[in-house]
Amino acid sequence: MGDTMAAVQTAQLVFSIALGVVAVVVVAFSVFVVSTTMWGDRWARRSG
């Protein structure tokens, strides 16, 4: 039982960390993409 609990906790911990990493990467990517609207030379604002 003890071994089972340890394995379960490990699987959940690993998955949670992976999910957290995905969340951080997505947020970082989002910040990057939004920031390109400020400095990217592919964007041009309307003059009027």
Added chain:
Amino acid sequence: MSTEAADTTGPATMCPGRTVGPSTVYRGRSGQWAFVLHRISGFLVFAFLLLHVVDVGLVKFPRAYNEVHALYGNIALRLFEVGLLAALLYHSLNGLRIVMIDFFPRAVRSQKQMFRIVLGLTALGTAIGGFVIVDPFLTGTLGL
């Protein structure tokens, strides 16, 4: 994909350091933000898909599979799923908007209205789906 807000009629725009052709320039406002949201939602869906492949692949290890999927009962993951639903809805609906503009170039004139419709349907679908996703947690009927 690049047609949604591209200025295909005006002259090339001078940007710092180089000249950008008219077909590659987004003019800001709705078309620009539709593109930004499309890219972010696409990346979110792609990133979660990678994790999803892993957690479904755990089916070979029933205990780990069951316990990892038990995490989905967690309120944090349920809220994450609501965000994922919003991203999926937006990305798919905006994809249809882009396809429509690709097939019917004149539709670019209505791209702003279509963007509003996409946002409205996304909000509606997210509200309905989000309720279904979060409700079992609120009512204590998760069955875990």
